[in-house]
Amino acid sequence: MVAAAIETDLVLDISAGPAILGGSMRATDRTLMQVGGKDLERAVDEKHASDLVQAHLIETLSSIGRETIDFYYLLVRSPLEEFQINGALEALEMARQEGHVRFLGLEARGSALGALGLWQFHDAFETVCFATSPEDRSFEETLVPMARTRRAGVVARVSPGEVGRASADGCALVRVESAEEVKRYAGATV
Numbered sequence: 001m002v003a004a005a006i007e008t009d010l011v012l013d014i015s016a017g018p019a020i021l022g023g024s025m026r027a028t029d030r031t032l033m034q035v036g037g038k039d040l041e042r043a044v045d046e047k048h049a050s051d052l053v054q055a056h057l058i059e060t061l062s063s064i065g066r067e068t069i070d071f072y073y074l075l076v077r078s079p080l081e082e083f084q085i086n087g088a089l090e091a092l093e094m095a096r097q098e099g100h101v102r103f104l105g106l107e108a109r110g111s112a113l114g115a116l117g118l119w120q121f122h123d124a125f126e127t128v129c130f131a132t133s134p135e136d137r138s139f140e141e142t143l144v145p146m147a148r149t150r151r152a153g154v155v156a157r158v159s160p161g162e163v164g165r166a167s168a169d170g171c172a173l174v175r176v177e178s179a180e181e182v183k184r185y186a187g188a189t190v
Helices: 003-005 017-026 038-042 046-064 083-099 113-123 136-151 179-185
Strands: 032-035 069-076 101-108 127-131 153-157
Touching: 003 017, 017 046, 017 069, 038 046, 038 083, 038 179, 046 069, 046 083, 069 113, 069 127, 083 101, 101 136, 113 127, 113 136, 127 136, 136 153
Parallel strands: 032 069, 069 101, 101 127, 127 153
Antiparallel strands: none
């Protein structure tokens, strides 16, 4: 199954198990994305938050045997403390400057307002990712306007039946089917 995924031109989300997929990723140049760990929420100070993000990134890169991850999404499930955000962003910016992360993203889960609160005061993200459904459009209604303002890419996790539906502000929800499309939506040069 991993070999079949590698042969596609899709961005591979390795968040569920970089260690399991690692052996298969070592010899590829596939575009990969990773969602940050949940442990940032328990950081007790800025240094601890930075260390947790760095450890997760080192673990991911070591598991896949690569120097760089293409997209790294900071996971926001609930409002974070300012010191947690600052520590995480410090670690991610350092990783980006050292070439270990190409694009930073914000993975919004839980509360759309929690993610919006972070994003309003920290313009570090080139893309935002969230799940949307006909029953709950709070993420797209809250975050898509900010993405437009910030000129950030939007990756919506939608069911196949939702592809093509217009979002609250008229943006069409599309299923991203290639690395080039994700890079284009993230504002990157292919």
